[in-house]
Amino acid sequence: MIRVTGSRLFLDSSVWLGYFLGNIPETQKIIDSEETTLFTSIISLHEVFKRLKKLGRTEKEIRQAVRLIEDNSIIVELNKEIAITAAKNCEKYGLHTIDSLIYSSAMETRTTFITADNDFRKTPRTRIIKIRKFN
Secondary structure, eight states: OOOOOSEEEEEOHHHHHHHHHTOOTHHHHHHHOSSEEEEEEHHHHHHHHHHHHHTTOOHHHHHHHHHHHHHHSEEEOOOHHHHHHHHHHHHHHTOOHHHHHHHHHHHHTTOEEEESOGGGTTSTTEEEOOOOOOO
16 A cells, blocks of 8 residues: 655665565665655566566566555656656766666656665765675
């Protein structure tokens, strides 16, 4: 069930993957919070599906992960404004196209962008969380 609250966070694919893989402890608190409205790019559904498949997860496990994302966040579709802004942000912040589309979706929704990807270190309204390294 999607919670509509005052705090608005846009989660990058890396945050969802950290949640499912258990290598970013902070993600559980973010995703399970009752005080936060979560947003996710439609592109992140693709990235999460693809990465979990590559890691050998079953089709059922992957579908459950995608369903959890859909049930707990507002999925943001792409549109012309996001595409144009993303083209500008590629150049401005040195982002790859996919990253820029996801980041620009976050800016379009006036949210704080949460990621574990250091490629976003130059972008405003972004919080980078750390991945726990396994030994």
